[in-house]
Amino acid sequence: MFEKALSGTKTYFSWIIFLLIFIGIGFACYLYQYNEGLGITGMSRDVSWGFYIAQFTFLVGVAASAVMLVLPYYLHDVKVFGKITILGEFLAIASVVMCILFVTVDVGYPNRLLNIILYPTPNSILFWDFLVLNIYLLLNLLIGWNVLAAERKAVAPPQWVKPLIYLSIPWAISIHTVTAFLYAGMPSRHFWLTAIMAVRFLGSAFAAGPAFLILLALLVKRLSTFDAGQEAINKLRNIVTYAILASIFFVLLELFTAFYSNIPGHKHAFQYLFFGLEGHNKYVAWTWISVVAGCLSALILLLPLARKSNAWLVAACIGVFGSLWIEKGLTLVVTGFMPSPLEHITEYAPTLPEIFIALGVWATGFLVLTLLYKIAISVKLDPNSASIH
Amino acid sequence: MGINRREFLRIAGIASLWGLGGQAAFEILKPGAIEAQARAPLSQGKKWSMVIDTRKFKTPEDFQRCIDACNKTHNVPKVANVRQEIKWIWTEKYENAFPDDQNQFLPESMAHKSFLVLCNHCTDPPCVRVCPTQATFKRPDGIVMMDYHRCIGCRFCMAGCPYGARSFNWRDPRKFLKEPTNPEYPTRSKGVVEKCNFCEERIAKGLYPACAEASNGAMTFGDLDNPNSEVRKLLKENYSIRRKPSLGTQPNVYFLV
Ligand code: SF4
Ligand code: SF4
Numbered sequence: 044m045f046e047k048a049l050s051g052t053k054t055y056f057s058w059i060i061f062l063l064i065f066i067g068i069g070f071a072c073y074l075y076q077y078n079e080g081l082g083i084t085g086m087s088r089d090v091s092w093g094f095y096i097a098q099f100t101f102l103v104g105v106a107a108s109a110v111m112l113v114l115p116y117y118l119h120d121v122k123v124f125g126k127i128t129i130l131g132e133f134l135a136i137a138s139v140v141m142c143i144l145f146v147t148v149d150v151g152y153p154n155r156l157l158n159i160i161l162y163p164t165p166n167s168i169l170f171w172d173f174l175v176l177n178i179y180l181l182l183n184l185l186i187g188w189n190v191l192a193a194e195r196k197a198v199a200p201p202q203w204v205k206p207l208i209y210l211s212i213p214w215a216i217s218i219h220t221v222t223a224f225l226y227a228g229m230p231s232r233h234f235w236l237t238a239i240m241a242v243r244f245l246g247s248a249f250a251a252g253p254a255f256l257i258l259l260a261l262l263v264k265r266l267s268t269f270d271a272g273q274e275a276i277n278k279l280r281n282i283v284t285y286a287i288l289a290s291i292f293f294v295l296l297e298l299f300t301a302f303y304s305n306i307p308g309h310k311h312a313f314q315y316l317f318f319g320l321e322g323h324n325k326y327v328a329w330t331w332i333s334v335v336a337g338c339l340s341a342l343i344l345l346l347p348l349a350r351k352s353n354a355w356l357v358a359a360c361i362g363v364f365g366s367l368w369i370e371k372g373l374t375l376v377v378t379g380f381m382p383s384p385l386e387h388i389t390e391y392a393p394t395l396p397e398i399f400i401a402l403g404v405w406a407t408g409f410l411v412l413t414l415l416y417k418i419a420i421s422v423k424l425d426p427n428s429a430s431i432h
Numbered sequence: 433m434g435i436n437r438r439e440f441l442r443i444a445g446i447a448s449l450w451g452l453g454g455q456a457a458f459e460i461l462k463p464g465a466i467e468a469q470a471r472a473p474l475s476q477g478k479k480w481s482m483v484i485d486t487r488k489f490k491t492p493e494d495f496q497r498c499i500d501a502c503n504k505t506h507n508v509p510k511v512a513n514v515r516q517e518i519k520w521i522w523t524e525k526y527e528n529a530f531p532d533d534q535n536q537f538l539p540e541s542m543a544h545k546s547f548l549v550l551c552n553h554c555t556d557p558p559c560v561r562v563c564p565t566q567a568t569f570k571r572p573d574g575i576v577m578m579d580y581h582r583c584i585g586c587r588f589c590m591a592g593c594p595y596g597a598r599s600f601n602w603r604d605p606r607k608f609l610k611e612p613t614n615p616e617y618p619t620r621s622k623g624v625v626e627k628c629n630f631c632e633e634r635i636a637k638g639l640y641p642a643c644a645e646a647s648n649g650a651m652t653f654g655d656l657d658n659p660n661s662e663v664r665k666l667l668k669e670n671y672s673i674r675r676k677p678s679l680g681t682q683p684n685v686y687f688l689v
Binding site for chain 2: 146153158164169228379389
């Protein structure tokens with residue numbers, strides 16, 4: 044099937060070249076980092092995780108959100124998702140690829156990365172995260188490819204795929220839960236030390252992922268003759284609506300606990316985010332953009348606007364995705380380090396090479412996504428493949 | 433200690449060769465040392481700990497002597513960029529070392545005082561719990577160790593340590609070393625984490641940690657499990673505090689105030 048990715052329009056190839064350029068720049072910057080060490084990033088003794096791990100955290104959510112299609116389609120027989128479930132699974136694959144790359148570029152000694160498996164350490168959450176992420180990637184590759192291959196021949200997918208599909212549902216939940224546990228179990232990091240971290244992660248993931256999928260589906264409709272169907276889009280829209288509302292609610296819960304308890308350590312991080320702490324306020328503007336974008340998008344989704352026109356829906360989805368990207372892909376990780384265990388505030392901002400490496404990884408993810416989508420859509424549109432849809 | 437143990441044994445050995453006999457050498461060189469020898473030798477403790485008598489640190493030089501001794505012994509690089517510094521033992525103000533104890537009416541002497549801070553070699557260390565490769569591990573004698581060759585540089589342990597005791601080699605540390613380096617201790621490479629190791633390499637030889645040795649008796653090192661140890665005596669006779677005790681990590685560095 045892969046040959047389908049090798050033919051396409053001019054626009055298709057220009058896009059691929061555009062991505063390759065970014066991958067190239069990112070790779071060059073990575074070589075620089077590899078030689079010099081992580082000292083070329085904006086990270087420090089006090090803020091020891093930065094942009095890379097934040098992207099990783101956000102993208103695990105996007106990967107997990109595929110379950111929002113798989114679950115209704117396979118468990119509740121929501122037929123309208125039949126056409127796009129594969130798009131969700133392929134989005135998951137691209138996201139996990141990015142996650143793994145982001146972890147790889149973040150470690151100080153990449154040549155030793157395999158030590159995680161060579162010396163399995165069950166008490167370390169990172170060991171489990173490594174495990175569940177890789178298995179999730181494998182699951183989605185197996186499922187996606189086999190379902191698509193079957194569709195091409197107009198036969199039912201092989202029997203052994205079914206149990207894998209069912210397994211992938213709790214597995215998706217597990218990848219984001221385990222990722223939340225990376226943060227939620229650390230003493231003295233008040234901002235992360237919250238029992239609702241995992242549900243907060245799932246809430247925001249189930250909003251951001253499907254919002255992105257809506258955007259992708261509408262884009263695909265424009266670029267090709269493949270139409271996911273308005274009904275599927277509408278259903279996704281409902282998922283995004285409830286998930287973003289839950290997500291906002293969870294943040295309010297955190298604010299209540301922090302400020303009603305009045306415990307300084309719990310308040311500091313939120314003060315840093317919303318107003319700045321002792322004159323340090325690098326992320327205040329970002330936080331408010333995220334808050335306003337998130338709330339406005341939720342409003343648009345709740346009012347009949349987004350139901351009447353897809354233009355509003357697109358705006359709301361961009362708002363949701365952007366808002367949650369700021370929350371998880373930018374502020375959540377950094378704020379955990381404010382203030383440091385010794386009550387110092389060291390601010391963090393990614394450096395240019397750091398940003399280019401991150402862009403390179405994103406470009407790689409988009410390349411994987413583009414190729415997979417190209418294959419999936421070619422199969423679906425091919426008059427010779429007896430596609431059922 | 434006026435002379436360190438190794439030196440002492442060497443002199444004692446020479447003295448016995450001269451026919452004075454080991455015991456006589458002890459009496460000449462170090463009166464009272466024979467009782468001290470009745471304690472378990474330094475290399476065999478069950479739970480190493482450090483007691484820092486903060487009252488004995490008067491001038492900035494008192495701190496610096498200890499810090500320099502450590503840095504020299506372990507080839508700790510002097511990184512110019514403070515954001516990416518390597519610190520094994522350093523000073524902090526009271527409110528930073530003990531942030532949970534926020535009392536605006538602290539005696540002046542406390543409020544502006546510096547405290548030496550270092551890895552606490554916690555009894556229940558979160559850094560060990562989170563490390564995915566066992567590069568950070570706890571020895572049976574309580575020392576929390578780093579295996580520089582195992583570490584992948586994920587910096588999970590830095591997020592996990594609630595005392596800011598760990599440093600990461602953001603760049604090649606060898607570039608920041610002043611010659612001559614101590615050939616008996618390895619230098620590190622970029623991309624790995626490091627921290628205070630309670631001078632395990634010295635303890636193995638029966639020597640006291642470098643900082644304690646340089647402290648003129650302000651820092652005491654010993655076995656908490658031994659009821660007759662000096663550290664136990666100090667803790668029995670003085671009021672001591674520990675950093676962030678509410679977290680349950682059970683730090684093994686005590687501060688007499
Ligand atoms: S002080 Fe920090 S680095 Fe040292 S043992 Fe405790 S948790 Fe680990
Ligand atoms: S940075 Fe090294 S010592 Fe720290 S958790 Fe990772 S592997 Fe373990």
